[in-house]
Amino acid sequence: MASKGYIQVYTGNGKGKTTAALGLALRAVGAGKKVFFAQFIKGKPYSEIEAIEKFVPEITIKQYGLGCFIVEKPTEADIQAARKGLAEVAGILKSGDFHLVILDEVNIALYYQLFSIDDFLDVLKKKNPETEVVVTGRYAPPELIEMADLVTEMQEVKHYYTKGIEARKGIEF
Template identity: 40%
Template sequence: MTDRNTRHKASMEKLKARVDEKVASATEQRGLLLINTGNGKGKTTAAWGTVTRSLGYGYKVGVVQFIKGLWECGERNRLEDDPNLEVVIMATGFTWETQNRDADTQACQAVWKDAECMLADPDTYLVVLDELTYMLKFGYLDIATVKAALENRPSEQTVIITGRNAHRELVAMADTVTEMQEVRHAFNNGLQARRGIDF
């Protein structure tokens, strides 16, 4: 047992040294570009967790929901009365239900104007562009337009983009990319989405 404890202590000392070195070398302070992508669930939920964190410190937050806006959203229900939170919803629902590319494009462009205002506001600490990846995939938004808004945003502003199949140019410019990987999904086994758990 003593040998194991000695090895453990030596291992933790090495780990601490590596962590301390990384902490010491992290000297830059600015807003970040974060992407939650992948085919697993939890991308939007993770973004709402960060929204809650920012609101908890009294920061101003903007959320733009591009696809799931018509769905119930427990996080939005809980937080929408916070005076520091602005939520804009595309409100056309899922594109496979509308099946109208022109109408979806117009709705997306209208909501993107709100997103651009948030991305230009130096008082908005965090902007979430929920399901933005689909707007690029379906051609409702141009990647150059999105990149320009992200590159010209206030330096202290953090942006979270969610959705599957994040555009490679967004991934290339992001500070942190998290890929949610699906191992098993209840829905694929006939289980309905559960209120308070999935939405």
């Protein structure tokens, strides 16, 4: 019997959105499911990429970012990379080839207007009904929250970054 694929959103200013999505990906692989992990904005060799490639080849991973412009303004190249990624992901979501599709940092892509919320919601509306989707990133727009079946907000209570601690390999990236 086929099962419905829901739309989950992990948002908020707290740490752990991508990590939670990766935990779900591991659970899905353990249950024999196929996973596609798309990273928007990010285009560097983050430790999660290296771990997936080394230990979990059942997860297909692709980056649609050219670096990480979070402290700067996105370039036209950043916008084109994100839009190309959205077009590719639209086909993946429609195909039903993957049980779980994680769209990491899409909320940030939407916040920086790399593509429109209307275009993104249209992609979600056309997904295979059995495909589960997880969308991560701060600043989830209200339209996405309304469409989602599950929304989790990570709240920052305290973070050592405020004391000047830099991001550490294997912990933050």
